[in-house]
Amino acid sequence: MLSAVHGFNTGFPYVQKHVKGPKWLQFVVGIPPLLLFSGASAALGAYAVPKFAQLTVTSYYAASSASHYAISQVTRYVEDAYHSSQSLPEKKLE
Secondary structure, three states: OHHHHHHHHHHHHHHHHHOOOOHHHHHHHHHHHHHHHHHHHHHHHHHHHHHHHHHHHHHHHHHHHHHHHHHHHHHHHHHHHHHHHHHOOOOOOO
16 A cells, blocks of 8 residues: 555656646546556555565575585485494404
8 A cells, every 4th residue: 555655646746747737637647647557566565575575585495494404414424424434343453
């Protein structure tokens, strides 16, 4: 709703500057395009921006989770290699 009001308040001075004549003519000429612009602003603010924010946060957490998984796999491999080398019986020197 705030985006629609902002779009209307931003666009109407532009219409007043370019449409010369009485106030009712400025309203008749300016209202239809301003309603479309306000609706687009409201749709962008209410739908597109939150969806984009959700996408970026989800992508960040997915990348973070993947890197933690890779690090834990490497750590597990190193620990397994270390423990398997420790469990081998040592050869006695004679």
